[in-house]
Amino acid sequence: MDFFNLLTGPDLLEMTEALLPEHRERLYPPTQDLAMFIKQALEEDRSCQRAVNAWAAQRVAEALSVNSVSTGAYCHARARLPLEMVSSLARQSARLLSERAHRSWHWDGRRVKLADGTGISIPATLANHACYPQPNSQAKRVGFPLARLVGIFCLSIGAVLDAAIGPYAGKGHRELGLFRTLLHTLSAGELLLADALCCNYFLIAMLQAAGVAVLFEQHGSRITDFRRGEALGTRDHRVKWPKPKARPVWMSREQYRAFPETLTVRELRVSGRVLVTTLLELLEASKAELAKLYERRWNIELELRCIKATLRMETPSCKSPVMIHKELWVYLLAINLNGLLMAQAAHNAGIHSRQVSFKHTAQMWMAWISQNLPASDAPGLAELFRLIAQRRVGNRPTHIEPRARRRRPQPFPWLKIPRARPRRRIRKHRRRLYAKFSTISLSACSLSRTPSQKFNSPLCSEMRHSTRTTDAATMNIGTPEAPFRLRTEQPS
Numbered sequence: 001m002d003f004f005n006l007l008t009g010p011d012l013l014e015m016t017e018a019l020l021p022e023h024r025e026r027l028y029p030p031t032q033d034l035a036m037f038i039k040q041a042l043e044e045d046r047s048c049q050r051a052v053n054a055w056a057a058q059r060v061a062e063a064l065s066v067n068s069v070s071t072g073a074y075c076h077a078r079a080r081l082p083l084e085m086v087s088s089l090a091r092q093s094a095r096l097l098s099e100r101a102h103r104s105w106h107w108d109g110r111r112v113k114l115a116d117g118t119g120i121s122i123p124a125t126l127a128n129h130a131c132y133p134q135p136n137s138q139a140k141r142v143g144f145p146l147a148r149l150v151g152i153f154c155l156s157i158g159a160v161l162d163a164a165i166g167p168y169a170g171k172g173h174r175e176l177g178l179f180r181t182l183l184h185t186l187s188a189g190e191l192l193l194a195d196a197l198c199c200n201y202f203l204i205a206m207l208q209a210a211g212v213a214v215l216f217e218q219h220g221s222r223i224t225d226f227r228r229g230e231a232l233g234t235r236d237h238r239v240k241w242p243k244p245k246a247r248p249v250w251m252s253r254e255q256y257r258a259f260p261e262t263l264t265v266r267e268l269r270v271s272g273r274v275l276v277t278t279l280l281e282l283l284e285a286s287k288a289e290l291a292k293l294y295e296r297r298w299n300i301e302l303e304l305r306c307i308k309a310t311l312r313m314e315t316p317s318c319k320s321p322v323m324i325h326k327e328l329w330v331y332l333l334a335i336n337l338n339g340l341l342m343a344q345a346a347h348n349a350g351i352h353s354r355q356v357s358f359k360h361t362a363q364m365w366m367a368w369i370s371q372n373l374p375a376s377d378a379p380g381l382a383e384l385f386r387l388i389a390q391r392r393v394g395n396r397p398t399h400i401e402p403r404a405r406r407r408r409p410q411p412f413p414w415l416k417i418p419r420a421r422p423r424r425r426i427r428k429h430r431r432r433l434y435a436k437f438s439t440i441s442l443s444a445c446s447l448s449r450t451p452s453q454k455f456n457s458p459l460c461s462e463m464r465h466s467t468r469t470t471d472a473a474t475m476n477i478g479t480p481e482a483p484f485r486l487r488t489e490q491p492s
């Protein structure tokens with residue numbers, strides 16, 4: 001089994017050739033542009049200037065000409081990159097990875113999929129505000145637009161099989177609505193792990209009809225009575241759910257009538273929570289096996305943390321909705337390619353792919369290619385995979401940490417009005433602020449102190465606080481004979 005050869009296999013090559021747009025031989029052809037975009041997602045510094053500088057340095061090393069290091073040409077090339085090409089490569093690479101996963105990485109011979117969603121804060125531009133409205137709790141044009149990302153992940157590999165992106169709220173764009181658009185990703189014989197949000201009658205009935213088993217946590221609005229139904233053990237029974245009388249707004253009358261009147265599920269209580277599954281027989285899965293399997297649902301929270309914290313996709317940088325979609329899919333493709341390296345390293349080391357560190361793999365690969373080390377010959381790749389597998393993820397199933405921050409933020413006031421209004425206020429009162437602070441001489445501060453002590457004196461601290469709250473510029477300490485001067489930008 002060779003995961004790494006998937007990149008040069010016929011499936012991905014044929015798809016790439018079929019989806020490549022018509023293009024001229026430019027400085028940034030589509031394949032080079034996509035490679036730079038993926039590298040940009042994995043780098044610590046993800047700015048376009050950093051990507052262009054690295055490309056210029058590489059051309060100089062190859063004795064090629066470099067006309068400019070401006071980012072304009074690269075940004076235009078990214079805009080020309082087809083979204084269908086990026087999303088198709090991400091889905092296809094994840095599918096091939098999932099199909100090649102070792103059987104020992106499966107659960108009881110089944111492929112297990114994970115589903116969850118998260119919110120993403122995007123730049124506050126007019127186009128983004130129109131496509132992704134901000135929450136109603138925020139003042140108009142003060143907050144940031146929010147997008148919702150829902151994905152289906154492979155438990156054994158960690159690859160993103162498919163994803164849906166939409167506004168944070170609105171009809172058909174809530175988390176369950178986006179998830180229903182991804183049901184085609186699941187196949188008969190697989191098992192879906194998800195939290196309590198997915199535990200509803202209609203979704204379970206749809207998945208059961210498709211031959212997909214489920215394991216969800218019980219929804220808080222449903223009352224579980226273990227005295228009812230057919231007992232299978234202690235706090236473990238089979239029970240029939242009646243079809244809800246209210247038809248959901250997204251469902252037509254014909255679809256509602258097609259659902260069965262009752263749905264048979266299995267409910268069991270483990271570790272203080274109630275789980276719901278369609279594995280109805282004890283021979284299919286025992287209570288302890290299901291409890292242990294549901295604990296692995298936490299892996300999707302780790303995957304989302306890798307996406308938002310490690311790769312910093314929590315705040316995309318593109319300014320238009322089309323480029324936001326493209327940027328998110330490039331990040332998902334980068335995650336799948338990084339998962340390919342993790343799977344190959346785990347296979348060579350004889351360990352589970354979940355034992356390999358995601359961040360260490362990305363850092364190792366970036367360091368490897370930055371030194372122009374061999375990435376095509378077998379000995380070089382074997383050494384790369386050996387180094388990747390050395391860093392193992394700690395197994396701490398009982399480790400608990402509060403979701404709180406210990407380090408306090410800087411005491412700057414919140415900007416609760418559109419930015420243009422305080423800018424106009426600063427320009428209007430610029431001369432008054434300058435006159436106020438230019439009249440303060442160093443006689444107010446003790447001349448016997450060191451420069452650092454002068455700047456930290458109570459009067460200087462008050463002045464700094466005043467300039468901070470008025471959003472003015474910082475002050476400059478000159479010579480002992482010179483007064484404090486307020487630096488301000490000259491109006492354009």
